[in-house]
Amino acid sequence: MxxxxxxxxxxxxxxxxxxxxxxxxxxxxxxxxxxxxxxxxxxxxxxxxxxxxxxxxxxxxxxxxxxxxxxxxxxxxxxxxxxxxxxxxxxxxxxxxxxxxxxxxxxxxxxxxxxxxxxxxxxxxxxxxxxxxxxxxxxxxxxxxxxxxxxxxxxxxxxxxxxxxxxxxxxxxxxxxxxxxxxxxxxxxxxxxxxxxxxxxxxxxxxxxxxDHYNALGGYLAGIMTDERNSKDIRLYDLSKLFLGKFRQMVEGxxxxxxxxxxxxxxxxxxxxxxxxxxxxxxxxxxxxxxxxxxxxxxxxxxxxxxxxxxxxxxxxxxxxxxxxxxxxxxxxxxxxxxSPAMAYDGTLPIEKRDDGQYEFEFHDVSFAYPDCGTQVLSHVSLKFNIGEKMALVGQNGAGKTTLIKLLCRLYEPTEGTITLNGIDIWKYNYEEYTRAFSVVFQDFAMFSLPVGENIAASSKVDEERAWEVLEEVELAERVRKMKDSLKTQLYNNNGAGVDVSGGEAQRLAIARALYKDAPFVILDEPTAALDPIAEAQIYENFNEMVRNKTAIYISHRMSSCKFCDRIVVLDAGNIAEMGTHDTLLAENGIYARLYQTQAQYYA
The missing domain is CATH 1.20.1560.10 (ABC transporter type 1, transmembrane domain)
Incomplete structure (x- = not known):
């Protein structure tokens, strides 16, 4: 009772x-x-x-x-x-x-x-x-x-x-x-x-x-059966028999x-x-x-x-x-x-407003392990991001590249060590203020079933002149102009009638959103994975001009995209294994050189 x-x-x-x-x-x-x-x-x-x-x-x-x-x-x-x-x-x-x-x-x-x-x-x-x-x-x-x-x-x-x-x-x-x-x-x-x-x-x-399992299965099956994006695979691989079998299994459950x-x-x-x-x-x-x-x-x-x-x-x-x-x-x-508590600690310091982009971030002996498993993803990493520098993070899958970025953006909290902005621990800054310093495009970025302009501006208030400017920079302006309602055209069909865009177009829109924000620190985490090598090269060649004197980090599995960077940092098993320019790292004949040469032979 x-x-x-x-x-x-x-x-x-x-x-x-x-x-x-x-x-x-x-x-x-x-x-x-x-x-x-x-x-x-x-x-x-x-x-x-x-x-x-x-x-x-x-x-x-x-x-x-x-x-x-x-x-x-x-x-x-x-x-x-x-x-x-x-x-x-x-x-x-x-x-x-x-x-x-x-x-x-x-x-x-x-x-x-x-x-x-x-x-x-x-x-x-x-x-x-x-x-x-x-x-x-x-x-x-x-x-x-x-x-x-x-x-x-x-x-x-x-x-x-x-x-x-x-x-x-x-x-x-x-x-x-x-x-x-x-x-x-x-x-x-x-x-x-x-x-x-x-x-x-x-x-x-x-x-x-x-x-629970059958409830989840029922919801999943109901979703994939009515999603047109699955229709090609279902027909070409005759998946209807598999899904109907799963449906019967669910009904029995x-x-x-x-x-x-x-x-x-x-x-x-x-x-x-x-x-x-x-x-x-x-x-x-x-x-x-x-x-x-x-x-x-x-x-x-x-x-x-x-x-x-x-x-x-x-x-x-x-x-x-x-x-x-x-x-x-x-x-x-x-x-x-x-x-549940919102954050372990949310600081109170505002970010200093600077027109010169002088925001210097630095990792001080930072380690990180997921709480549930205890396996270290990063181990005693010390790294300084020089103001205005274009840096590439490379390494094999699981090396810790994306985790490092999430730590920098305060999505994760270090297990050990500290990260500073202009010499102050980043956890002392107000979180909302802090995130304004970054324009990020993750590999698994999200575009929403909202108008194109709102997707780019991340707001219902769209500076259309600025939106067209960044669309021109990512070479997508012509495609948007041809859409029914231009910037007001809704993407996808989740929220009413909209238009579908290709994976490459979606990635260009994500990059346009990062440029629109105009933050002093730009991060691209595999943002061009859906683009062909030529289109990717064009993006990277132009991006140096797009970001101008901002600090930028690029993560890419295509080593050729790192050539234009001021510095390349090679991560291996959560540690910084190598650091230098494209030419110096090739001369060292280490991990970077092996990765570069392995890829180069496929494009020879």
Whole structure:
């Protein structure tokens, strides 16, 4: 019970951050909705008794009181229900916004962890099939309703039973003992309902968790079947048979829901059986009191209605708690994600605004190992990036080139050593300020299903003159001019009708975005992998002119692209193995020379 209460409070607290009045609306609506049947029972008994006694004036007053109170309660209830629907949708959107905000500010090293990604994927998949935030909001509202219903039941039981017991004491059935026994029985019923509900919720979550693979497979298959980019491979390699086989495998995996249905039926049957037993005991007590002449006709109706409503609200309360517990297990992932610390440390120093581009970065004995595996990717690297220098980072796959760049951009935090900007530890700078110093094009860059201009400007405010300028520099201006809406043409079809661009065109757009930002430090991490050697050579030849006197780092597996660089740094197994110009490194006949000569023979 304590765990349920804690989960309930945590969820209400989470959704209240977006909408402060959600708990108040739930409580008010729940109270009013719970009041309606008990008002009907009470006034119906009064009306019947008044009619039997011939007091028609009192009867009319009771009818009027019933209609008025029912109208007010129903009016408030309907208002709260509609408000809950709106709040549920709003809370869902607000939490999605909070998750997006957290994803943007969360330390990249933590965000890319498989554990984090798996938890979010599991929560989204399960929520999609079994109820999202708005459904949980409605469940909470129903819990409020049933809670107040049970409170009403207790009050009516006590008032009714104590009143009639005080008038006459003949047998056990009309004594205080029977009343206390019935109250104790209903207390046990509530506890057993919650206990069985807890077991059922745990088993349901266990089933869903066991079916994670098939849920993920279903989502993946549904995506690839309708993605036109996969259609060529599916047809040419006859992959339809493979995917249909996977689909059948997925459907077979869903047989777990049949097992879950059996378990659900078993436990809900036990809960309903216990509740009906309690109802039978209550009706027996009511019958004995009636036989002893202690209950008039109106109170028989009231008593029977209260018993029926009590059984229903206990059953429904247990059902809603089961639903809440089940959803809380995976929806809590969202709250944990939102509450997770943004960064290990975010400094406060602003970046000095300089028109001369005098930003000097330096690695001081830097090592890095991924926390989960402990394997060192970089080991005691000391490297200075001279102002205005064009540097190439080369090495085989896994040498640590991209990791070094991520450390420089503060996507990772060094395991050992420090990185400085103009002599100050980069972690002392405000992160948002710090990232303005870099224009980066990673090998796995992202272009979005947004207008071309917004992709280049990384903003809804586009300086069109500047955008055309950088498009000219990457030789893509003519292609964009031919598009339907020029700079306002949307890329791809994920967000409505758009245009597809080739891999090479996308890379040119990514480079245009880096140039548009006009940061003092430019980094190209395999940005021309989708281009042919001639196009790549043209990009690199022109890029020296594009970046002008900025500091620039190039990462490329094509050694010929490094010739124009002032300095070439060769990484091997996380260490700086060689450093020099193209000519000096060839003369040394080391790693760089071997890589260059190996590639050169294919272009001879």
């Amino acid at each position: 304590k765990k349920i209460w804690q989960e309930f409070k945590s969820f209400i607290k989470m959704i209240s951050k977006g909408k402060k009045d959600v708990a108040v609306v739930m409580a008010a609506g729940g109270f009013m909705k719970a009041s309606i049947p008990f008002l009907v029972f009470y006034f119906s008994a009064q009306i019947l008794n008044n009619a039997i006694e011939g007091d028609y004036e009192a009867c009319v007053k009771s009818v009027a009181a019933l209609l008025l109170s029912q109208f007010v309660c129903e009016l408030v209830n309907r208002f709260c229900q509609k408000r809950i629907e709106v709040l549920g949708e709003s809370c869902q959107q607000i939490i999605r916004q909070q998750m997006a905000d957290k994803a943007f500010e969360l330390q990249y090293e933590k965000f890319e962890k498989q554990e984090t990604l798996d938890s979010l994927r599991r929560a989204k998949l399960t929520a999609g099939g079994n109820g999202d935030i708005k459904d949980q909001v409605d469940t909470c509202y129903q819990i409020f309703v049933q809670f107040f219903s049970m409170c009403y039941s207790v009050v009516f039981f006590l008032l009714l039973l104590l009143k009639i017991d005080a008038e006459q004491k003949k047998t056990f059935f009309v004594s205080y003992g029977s009343t206390l026994l019935l109250i104790g029985l209903y207390a046990v019923v509530v506890i057993v309902n919650l206990y069985l509900g807890k077991i059922l919720s745990a088993k349901q979550y266990e089933f869903i968790h066991a079916n 869903y047989s777990i829901y049949l097992q879950m249905g059996k378990v659900n039926g078993k436990y809900r049957g036990m809960i309903e059986g216990i509740n009906q037993f309690a109802a039978g005991a209550a009706y027996l007590l009511a019958g004995m009191k009636a036989l002893n002449g202690m209950i008039d006709i109106g109170n028989v109706i009231l008593y029977a209605g209260v018993i029926s409503q009590t059984v229903n609200c206990i059953t429904e309360f247990g059902s809603q708690v089961i639903s809440f517990q089940f959803c809380a297990e995976y929806l809590s992932v969202f709250d944990k994600f939102i509450q």
